[in-house]
Amino acid sequence: MTTILKPVCRGYITARHVRGSHVPQRVQNLVVRDYTQRNGIEFRLSEVEYLMPGCYIMLNSVIAELPHINGVVAYSLFMMPKRLGRRLNVWKSFVDTGRTLHFAVENFSLSTATDIQTAEDILAIDETSSTSNLQF
Amino acid sequence: MTNMLTMDEEALNQKFLSDGYLVVPVEDKAGLDRIRDNVAEIAADFLNIELPEDKQGFLDDMHRHVDVSRLNDMRLAVINGINQLHWLRATYFSLVRSVLDQIVGNELVMQRRINLSIQLPNDDSSLLPVHADVWDGDSAYEVVVWVPLVDCFKTKGMYILPPTPDATHAAKLSDFADGTTEDIFSAIEADVHWPDLPFGKAMVFSQTLMHGNRINLEPETRWSMNCRFKSMFSPYADKLPGEFFEPITLRAASRFGLDYKLPSGFEE
Numbered sequence: 001m002t003t004i005l006k007p008v009c010r011g012y013i014t015a016r017h018v019r020g021s022h023v024p025q026r027v028q029n030l031v032v033r034d035y036t037q038r039n040g041i042e043f044r045l046s047e048v049e050y051l052m053p054g055c056y057i058m059l060n061s062v063i064a065e066l067p068h069i070n071g072v073v074a075y076s077l078f079m080m081p082k083r084l085g086r087r088l089n090v091w092k093s094f095v096d097t098g099r100t101l102h103f104a105v106e107n108f109s110l111s112t113a114t115d116i117q118t119a120e121d122i123l124a125i126d127e128t129s130s131t132s133n134l135q136f
Numbered sequence: 137m138t139n140m141l142t143m144d145e146e147a148l149n150q151k152f153l154s155d156g157y158l159v160v161p162v163e164d165k166a167g168l169d170r171i172r173d174n175v176a177e178i179a180a181d182f183l184n185i186e187l188p189e190d191k192q193g194f195l196d197d198m199h200r201h202v203d204v205s206r207l208n209d210m211r212l213a214v215i216n217g218i219n220q221l222h223w224l225r226a227t228y229f230s231l232v233r234s235v236l237d238q239i240v241g242n243e244l245v246m247q248r249r250i251n252l253s254i255q256l257p258n259d260d261s262s263l264l265p266v267h268a269d270v271w272d273g274d275s276a277y278e279v280v281v282w283v284p285l286v287d288c289f290k291t292k293g294m295y296i297l298p299p300t301p302d303a304t305h306a307a308k309l310s311d312f313a314d315g316t317t318e319d320i321f322s323a324i325e326a327d328v329h330w331p332d333l334p335f336g337k338a339m340v341f342s343q344t345l346m347h348g349n350r351i352n353l354e355p356e357t358r359w360s361m362n363c364r365f366k367s368m369f370s371p372y373a374d375k376l377p378g379e380f381f382e383p384i385t386l387r388a389a390s391r392f393g394l395d396y397k398l399p400s401g402f403e404e
Contacts, residue, residue: 026379048272057313
């Protein structure tokens with residue numbers, strides 16, 4: 001019988017607030033681990049993005065690890081860089097190397113140009129609705 | 137400020153301020169032995185093998201019993217197992233109680249869950265890249281009590297950047313905005329300390345300082361535990377009382393204060 005190897009992914013969580021909310025790192029890790037279990041992914045201990053606003057050194061570090069793993073499971077899409085150019089470079093790092101960037105909260109993964117468009121659409125809609133002051 | 141520390145307290149505090157860490161003999165060796173033996177027993181249970189007489193040797197040789205694919209499952213099983221031992225946290229505290237009393241205070245909160253690190257030789261899967269816990273949302277007022285369960289030395293241990301070089305490098309951290317933690321480590325490598333920590337000693341360090349570990353290049357497996365303590369009434373950050381910390385040495389005067397309510401019922 002052939003053994004099917006599970007894809008190996010690094011967890012990626014953050015010390016910063018996500019969409020204005022504080023989510024304890026233990027809770028972020030539970031969400032990430034649950035995602036990996038449901039999707040047949042071998043989990044590697046999460047790296048924690050530093051607290052300093054605008055700092056993505058830990059994200060750069062997990063991207064540098066991509067030659068040795070199959071992808072990354074981030075807690076949320078909304079942890080990604082705010083600046084478009086920087087964010088597109090992140091997407092490119094995965095798509096160009098055939099790796100996958102998963103987002104546990106959104107239950108969404110990015111590995112193709114179409115996925116990039118989907119991710120950007122979600123971020124744009126969120127940005128629009130959070131600044132439009134719509135009254136419901 | 138009037139300094140009323142005793143000479144011994146002053147010496148210990150100055151040493152902590154200059155180095156950023158203290159390596160001290162544990163104050164409860166029997167307690168440490170008990171912790172190590174229970175860790176070994178839970179690991180043996182997980183692996184379904186008979187526990188050898190030489191517990192420390194068993195832990196040192198763990199890479200002969202488990203590979204990277206099962207390492208995290210074993211680590212979680214051992215963490216869950218030891219944290220269910222009702223005596224664990226009190227015993228852990230007893231290892232360095234007088235040191236904490238002198239450099240942190242005598243009304244303390246303690247991390248609810250004690251962590252365990254296992255590093256197999258040449259394993260790059262569970263490294264802790266350079267960081268300061270404050271960058272991860274911890275209070276700058278916390279200290280970490282790091283306790284080896286085997287003899288830890290060189291890359292089998294951990295590194296820490298003392299306060300003076302830490303301040304220099306931290307001031308330039310944004311130079312690495314497009315870099316990685318490896319780039320930061322390359323910059324600080326010449327300045328870091330690798331404290332030798334034989335079994336029976338503990339390290340207390342300020343987690344505001346950059347620290348981490350590297351691939352364990354020694355031929356033995358590293359086992360170490362860590363737990364955070366802080367003064368009960370010093371500022372908190374993202375790690376809060378209840379979810380992360382638990383009060384362990386509340387004193388009577390503070391009990392009066394916490395319970396006190398001004399008489400009410402007056403009307404203007």
